[in-house]
Amino acid sequence: MPNDGELVRQVLNGSRDVYAELVRRYERPVFAAAASVVRNWHDVQDISQEAFLSAYQRLGTLKDPQAFGAWIVRIARTQALKTLRKTQRQAAWDRVPEDPDETQDSRVEERTEEILSVVMQLPEALLQVVLLRYFQDLSVTDIAEATNQPIGTVTSQLCRARQAIRIRMNEGRS
Amino acid sequence: MIDDRGSEEAIAEAGRDIRRIPPIAERVMRRVVCDSPLTTPHLEKKGVLKMILGTKYAAAAAAVLLVAASLCVMTLTGGESTIAYAQVREHLESAKTVSYTQTVPLASGQILRTRLMSKGSDLLRMEITPLRPDGKPYYPAGPSTIMIADSRLGKMLALYPETKKATVQSFGKLRPNSRRVGMTFDHVKALLKGKDKPLGERKIDGRSARGFQVTSGSKAIEIWVDAATGDPLLFVIPTSQGDATIRDIELDGPLDDSLFSVEAPKGYVVERIEPEKQNDSSQRRKPALPARPG
Numbered sequence: 001m002p003n004d005g006e007l008v009r010q011v012l013n014g015s016r017d018v019y020a021e022l023v024r025r026y027e028r029p030v031f032a033a034a035a036s037v038v039r040n041w042h043d044v045q046d047i048s049q050e051a052f053l054s055a056y057q058r059l060g061t062l063k064d065p066q067a068f069g070a071w072i073v074r075i076a077r078t079q080a081l082k083t084l085r086k087t088q089r090q091a092a093w094d095r096v097p098e099d100p101d102e103t104q105d106s107r108v109e110e111r112t113e114e115i116l117s118v119v120m121q122l123p124e125a126l127l128q129v130v131l132l133r134y135f136q137d138l139s140v141t142d143i144a145e146a147t148n149q150p151i152g153t154v155t156s157q158l159c160r161a162r163q164a165i166r167i168r169m170n171e172g173r174s
Numbered sequence: 175m176i177d178d179r180g181s182e183e184a185i186a187e188a189g190r191d192i193r194r195i196p197p198i199a200e201r202v203m204r205r206v207v208c209d210s211p212l213t214t215p216h217l218e219k220k221g222v223l224k225m226i227l228g229t230k231y232a233a234a235a236a237a238v239l240l241v242a243a244s245l246c247v248m249t250l251t252g253g254e255s256t257i258a259y260a261q262v263r264e265h266l267e268s269a270k271t272v273s274y275t276q277t278v279p280l281a282s283g284q285i286l287r288t289r290l291m292s293k294g295s296d297l298l299r300m301e302i303t304p305l306r307p308d309g310k311p312y313y314p315a316g317p318s319t320i321m322i323a324d325s326r327l328g329k330m331l332a333l334y335p336e337t338k339k340a341t342v343q344s345f346g347k348l349r350p351n352s353r354r355v356g357m358t359f360d361h362v363k364a365l366l367k368g369k370d371k372p373l374g375e376r377k378i379d380g381r382s383a384r385g386f387q388v389t390s391g392s393k394a395i396e397i398w399v400d401a402a403t404g405d406p407l408l409f410v411i412p413t414s415q416g417d418a419t420i421r422d423i424e425l426d427g428p429l430d431d432s433l434f435s436v437e438a439p440k441g442y443v444v445e446r447i448e449p450e451k452q453n454d455s456s457q458r459r460k461p462a463l464p465a466r467p468g
Contacts (some may be wrong), residue, residue: 009312009336010336010337012246012304012312012318013318013319013334013335013336013337014332014334014337014339015334015337015339016203016206016320018201019202019203019206019217020200020202020203022197023198023199023202024197024199024204025196025287027198027199028189028192028193028195030319031192031195032188032189034193035192037370041195044195045195045196045198048198049198049201049202049205052198052208053202053205056202060284060304061284063306109188110427111184111187111193112187112188112191112192115184115188116188119185119188130185134185134186134188134189135188135189135192135193137189137193162182162185163266165181165184166177166180166181166184167179169184
């Protein structure tokens with residue numbers, strides 16, 4: 001499994017198709033980043049798509065190709081915040097009530113939203129491994145290869161991330 | 175209180191929820207290919223990448239390339255007020271081949287370094303190396319892209335050495351001709367006949383150099399030549415991002431025809447792009463997005 005840095009270099013060297021592998025690798029983490037901000041799956045998809053396109057167009061400005069994962073997640077989150085602000089402004093003008101029948105199935109679960117908001121507060125290195133492990137469902141070995149880190153480091157990062165998430169969640173309940 | 179197992183289950187549950195969203199890779203890639211043929215956006219501002227990777231700009235790009243080659247050659251000429259300058263111009267005008275290295279600072283802080291070789295007005299080869307802001311190349315192995323254009327054959331070849339991929343494109347109806355290139359040549363010559371003034375002497379790469387500033391309209395470029403021979407050493411062209419430079423200039427050096435072959439070398443996977451595909455506007459349409467509620 002080529003690591004992120006290798007894939008980014010191949011794309012920059014003209015292999016556009018390789019970008020699909022980066023999209024597949026990070027689409028779920030990017031969904032999670034967007035879903036931590038907006039509350040609608042359709043918006044999550046649109047934001048994620050725009051985030052990947054924006055990242056593709058700016059790929060040459062990425063100083064550390066190995067950091068693609070954290071970078072794309074950051075782009076998605078920024079994009080989602082912009083969308084949210086725009087939606088809020090629009091809503092303030094329109095004041096059109098949502099049709100519950102149409103939105104019910106596309107709502108992000110409240111519980112998921114809560115977890116995501118905690119996950120997104122993790123430091124970048126921990127955030128990346130959590131997103132790959134739990135949202136992309138990659139094995140620890142695959143994460144180690146994708147992020148170019150030893151397996152032991154990934155395991156330890158996951159452990160620290162879970163601990164941080166647990167503390168935050170308990171704080172939220174107390 | 176949530177324990178470690180509880181927090182892991184909660185995250186895993188959120189992960190499963192997220193994985194219910196349909197994948198978007200295919201949709202993204204359709205737009206990557208159709209809307210954004212740019213892999214190194216820092217080249218976009220210079221309009222170079224579109225012609226190198228171009229899926230739809232090949233014809234115009236080829237023309238631009240040949241114009242660019244002429245411009246570069248002509249940048250080395252012009253000015254009439256000193257003997258050295260006139261010698262340089264004469265030397266350049268009679269040169270059958272020219273090669274040089276151009277560096278252009280980009281808005282992103284990166285630098286685009288291009289080794290350009292031109293033979294006559296029909297053959298052009300550009301070896302493009304993007305550099306990091308600290309001047310180090312992204313890919314130590316060499317240029318990331320090599321672009322070769324032959325206007326006699328109306329063909330352009332782009333090579334990507336690291337991935338061993340190549341694209342071959344035809345200029346189509348916009349095939350440049352010598353008259354068009356000649357007109358551009360004259361146009362630039364007229365620009366370079368602007369007001370010139372001496373800039374004195376300085377050392378460039380250990381050689382004594384005489385400098386001239388040539389002003390045409392609001393643009394003023396610096397030209398530095400060997401004080402003894404009049405050979406061009408350095409050109410400084412101001413841009414909004416800083417100074418672009420041309421160095422390592424060689425006139426009438428040997429440039430083998432094989433350097434300008436528009437046939438991909440062995441081992442490359444070749445993609446041929448036909449002119450009609452380049453102009454197919456239907457490919458640029460954005461794919462439909464799912465209907466939004468409300």
